[in-house]
Amino acid sequence: MIKIEILEKYGAFRRLYKKSEIIFEKDKLATHYYQIISGSVKMNNFNDEGREFIQGFFTVNQCFGEPPLFLERTYPANAEVVEEAELMCVSKANFLQLMAENPEVSIIMIENLAQRLHYKSVMAAEISTQDSEHRLLQLFDYSITYFNFKKENNGFHIDLTRQQMGDLTGLRVETVIRTIKTLEKKGELKIINRKVYR
Known part of the structure; x- marks a missing residue:
């Protein structure tokens, strides 16, 4: 993913999260870019009966929750720590500046988003049919x-x-x-x- 030294140049800070801690909740406004240094995170939703549906798992050197940063939208799911995690966090404004000033990072982000979109498309078709x-x-x-x-x-x-x-x-x-x-x-x-x- 994005090199730590580049993230730090744009004001990234490290934060530790405990197991089961909520990083952000569904329908909240996106405020930061998150990249995992250690541990793992899942994004999930719950239906009306309280059943969990996992959108995906994210581990070391992966990022999560960034699409709403580009869309002025709220998070479509919750982010919850699966294993105690250390994250790099960058404010939305700094992250967008980082993307604008580093085209090579933009390409990496596009590839990452395309990979996730492909995964969602494949799994949606499998689940429905x-x-x-x-x-x-x-x-x-x-x-x-x-x-x-x-x-x-x-x-x-x-x-x-x-x-x-x-x-x-x-x-x-x-x-x-x-x-x-x-x-x-x-x-x-x-x-x-x-x-x-x-």
């Missing part, structure tokens, strides 16, 4: 790239809880568990010590 097996396999395959999952001896470890898998695909946890077992039997993935590998 495909069965549970297809949804989960698509999530796993895309997540290996998008969430930067690392390859281990058993394959790529899908570092998501069953609940998170459900929240990302619109499936119930029970359906996720049942589907994972079916996919293991079909040889599409491995389950070792309750961890899922693709």
Whole structure:
């Protein structure tokens, strides 16, 4: 993402957030650019029944919540800390100045936004039309790239809880568990010590 020294040149400051702490809430006006130094963050929404839908996970060297900075819009989702996180924060005005004065950073940001838009488009199509097996396999395959999952001896470890898998695909946890077992039997993935590998 954006180099730390460039962020610091435009007034970035570091801030520590505890697990489960809310960084910003849905419908609040966007005020800062956020980039992760350590830890992880999720963006989520809740339906009328209180069920969580996860928009995405963000980890080291990724940014989140920046689209509203360009649109004069409020946040479409909440940002919540998954693992204690240290973030670089830059005010909206300074961030927009940084973008205007550094075309190479603008290109990086455009690529990042395009990647996210592609992910959302793929997952929206999967959620609306495909069965549970297809949804989960698509999530796993895309997540290996998008969430930067690392390859281990058993394959790529899908570092998501069953609940998170459900929240990302619109499936119930029970359906996720049942589907994972079916996919293991079909040889599409491995389950070792309750961890899922693709």
